[in-house]
Amino acid sequence: MIKVEDLSFSFPQKELYNHISFTLEEGQHCAFIGTSGSGKSTLIDILMDVERYLFEGKLEIDPDCKIGLVSQFSQVDKTKEVTVFEYIAEKFIKIQDEITAIYAEMATTSDMEALMEKHQLASDAFDAMDGDNFESTINKQLNLANLMKIKDLNVSDLSGGEFKLIQVMKEMLQRPDLMIMDEPDVFLDFENLNSLKKLINSHKGMLLVITHNRYLLNHCFNKIIHLENTELQEFDGRYIDYNFSLLQTKIELQELTVAEAEEIERNESIVDNLREIATYNSEASRGRALKARVRFTERLEARRLKAPFVDIKQPDIRLDIDHEIESRFAINVRDYSVSFDELLLENVSFKIKPRDKVALIGPNGTGKTTLLRDIFHNNKESIDIKTDAKMAYLSQFQGEMLQDSNTILDEFIEAGFKTYEEIIAYLADYGFAGEILNQKIESLSGGEKNLLQLAKVSASHANILFLDEPTSHLDTYTQIALEKAIADYKGAIIMISHDFYSVVNGMDYVLIIEDKTVKKMSMEEFKQMIYDSHFDKGYLEAEKNKKAVEMKIELALKDTNFELAKRLADELEELIKLV
Structure with missing residues (x-):
C-alpha cells in the first residue's frame, strides 16, 4: 500500500497541495484526474523520488516497493538498433546473460561462496519477473495489443503510438508493485487506444494513471483520485459513477444554497427593521436583539457551502471570425x-x-x-x-x-x-x-x-x-x-x-x-x-441518452427546479447502468 497523509507542497510561485491524503492498495487501477496545471505530474515525481522534494506531511512507501513509470515525454530512440522483442525483453536477456557469466566464472573461481550469493540474487530477480516464461508472456502481450506484426521490426522504425504501447508492455512485464503512467494515451490512434485499454485491463498489479481520455476513464478504472485547487478527494468506483455522485452532490448543494440565501435575505430584512427601530427606540433589549441578529447573519454567511470538486469553472473558449469566406469552397x-x-x-x-x-x-x-x-x-x-x-x-x-x-x-x-x-x-x-x-x-x-x-x-x-x-x-x-x-x-x-x-x-x-x-x-x-x-453493443446509444438527460438536469438547476432535477437524476442513474 502507498499512503499519503496531510501532504502540503508549494513552488515559489504556486501552492500545489494543501494537506492532501490518499491511499493506493493492491489490485486498484486508479485514474488520477484534475484540471491542467493542478500538480498531477509533480505528485508523480514526488512518489518516484521522495528524497528530492521538501514537503510537509507523511508519504509512506515500503522501501522494497518497486515502481515502474511510463512517462508522457518518451521518444523513440532512432539510433537504437534492436527489435521490438529485444527491446521489451531487455531486462530478461540482461539477467540471463548475467547468470550465464556467473556459471562460466564458477569454473575457474576460488571464491565460490560469493558467486553463489551473486547467482541467488540474479535468480531471485529473474523469478520475480516470471523469467522462465518471458518469451511466451511477451508474445501474449503483443498479441493482446494486436502488435505481433511489429515483433521483429526495429524499435527505430516504430510510430510514436506503437512505441508508447511497447513501453507500457515493457514496464508491465517487469511486474512492478506500482505502475505509474503519465498520459499514456496522448496521440494514440483509435486502434492503439483500444490496445492500451486491453493492456490496462489485463494488468494484475496496482496502477496509477494520469489521463483525460474519456474512453479510458469510462472503461479501465475502479478508483478515482481527483486533484483540484490544492485539494484532493478519493472515490472507490468507476469514473462514470464518480461523475454521477458529483452531480447528485451538486443538486443537493444548490438546493441548500438557495435555501440558505433565502434565510440570509430574511435575516437581513429583520436586521434592517431592528436598525430602523433602534433609531427612535433606544431600549437595551432592542440593541441586544439587533446584535444577535447581525451575528446570526454573519454565521450564515460564514458557513455558505463550498464544493471545489462539484462545479469546476470551464475556460471560456470563443472562436470568433472577422468575416466569412464568400466562395462556395474555402x-x-x-x-x-x-x-x-x-x-x-x-x-x-x-x-x-x-x-x-x-x-x-x-x-x-x-x-x-x-x-x-x-x-x-x-x-x-x-x-x-x-x-x-x-x-x-x-x-x-x-x-x-x-x-x-x-x-x-x-x-x-x-x-x-x-x-x-x-x-x-x-x-x-x-x-x-x-x-x-x-x-x-x-x-x-x-x-x-x-x-x-x-x-x-x-x-x-x-x-x-x-x-x-x-x-x-x-x-x-x-x-x-x-x-x-x-x-x-x-x-x-x-x-x-x-x-x-x-x-x-x-x-x-x-x-x-x-x-x-x-x-x-x-x-x-x-x-x-x-x-x-x-x-460494447448499445454503448453509443446509451451515451447519447445519458448526455441528453444531463443537459435537462443542467436546465432544471438553472431554473432552480430541484424536484425535477432529482427525478431526472433517478432516470440518469438507470441509464448509467447501461453504459
Whole structure:
C-alpha cells in the first residue's frame, strides 16, 4: 500500500497541495484526474523520488516497493538498433546473460561462496519477473495489443503510438508493485487506444494513471483520485459513477444554497427593521436583539457551502471570425501526393466549404500532420485556398507555436495585443490569472500550453482553423468547453484528433486515410466503424441518452427546479447502468 497523509507542497510561485491524503492498495487501477496545471505530474515525481522534494506531511512507501513509470515525454530512440522483442525483453536477456557469466566464472573461481550469493540474487530477480516464461508472456502481450506484426521490426522504425504501447508492455512485464503512467494515451490512434485499454485491463498489479481520455476513464478504472485547487478527494468506483455522485452532490448543494440565501435575505430584512427601530427606540433589549441578529447573519454567511470538486469553472473558449469566406469552397485539394522515405499519400482530392468542420483521421504515421501543414502553408500547386481566407494553426508540437523562454504575457504581446491590461483581461477567461502570467512557457504543463495555443488561435479571428490534436493534454472540462466553442464557430475547421468524443460531438464529417488516399465518411458511418471496433453493443446509444438527460438536469438547476432535477437524476442513474 502507498499512503499519503496531510501532504502540503508549494513552488515559489504556486501552492500545489494543501494537506492532501490518499491511499493506493493492491489490485486498484486508479485514474488520477484534475484540471491542467493542478500538480498531477509533480505528485508523480514526488512518489518516484521522495528524497528530492521538501514537503510537509507523511508519504509512506515500503522501501522494497518497486515502481515502474511510463512517462508522457518518451521518444523513440532512432539510433537504437534492436527489435521490438529485444527491446521489451531487455531486462530478461540482461539477467540471463548475467547468470550465464556467473556459471562460466564458477569454473575457474576460488571464491565460490560469493558467486553463489551473486547467482541467488540474479535468480531471485529473474523469478520475480516470471523469467522462465518471458518469451511466451511477451508474445501474449503483443498479441493482446494486436502488435505481433511489429515483433521483429526495429524499435527505430516504430510510430510514436506503437512505441508508447511497447513501453507500457515493457514496464508491465517487469511486474512492478506500482505502475505509474503519465498520459499514456496522448496521440494514440483509435486502434492503439483500444490496445492500451486491453493492456490496462489485463494488468494484475496496482496502477496509477494520469489521463483525460474519456474512453479510458469510462472503461479501465475502479478508483478515482481527483486533484483540484490544492485539494484532493478519493472515490472507490468507476469514473462514470464518480461523475454521477458529483452531480447528485451538486443538486443537493444548490438546493441548500438557495435555501440558505433565502434565510440570509430574511435575516437581513429583520436586521434592517431592528436598525430602523433602534433609531427612535433606544431600549437595551432592542440593541441586544439587533446584535444577535447581525451575528446570526454573519454565521450564515460564514458557513455558505463550498464544493471545489462539484462545479469546476470551464475556460471560456470563443472562436470568433472577422468575416466569412464568400466562395462556395474555402479549400480545394486536387491530386495531392507526398512521400518521404516511402509514399505516404497519393492522388488525394477533396473540397471543404466555408463552414465545414472536418475530422482528419487515420493510423499513426499515415501523413495526417504533413497534409495539414501543407494546406496551411498553401505551398503546393495541388492546393487552392481562397484569397479571403484567414488561417490559424494549432500544432501538436507545442514548441512550434510557443517559445519556451517567453512568459505568457510575452507570447500575447508578440501575438499583437497592445497592452498588458488587455492581455490580462483576455486570459482571465482561459483561467490564467495572477502570478502564472509571468511564468515561462517551459514551466507550464502540457494542458496549459495547449490551452494557451487555443487562446492564441481564438485571438486571431481566423475563418479557417487547422487543429492538430487540440485535445491532447487538455483536462475533460476544457475538452467539453472546446467542443462547445467548435459548435458555435462560423468558419471552417480541419482537425486531426484521435479523441472519439471530440470528433462525434463537434465535426460534420470525417476524412479518413486508407490505402494512401483520403475517403470521405459521414458521421454515422464513422460512429458505426468505431462502434463495431471498440464499443460494447448499445454503448453509443446509451451515451447519447445519458448526455441528453444531463443537459435537462443542467436546465432544471438553472431554473432552480430541484424536484425535477432529482427525478431526472433517478432516470440518469438507470441509464448509467447501461453504459
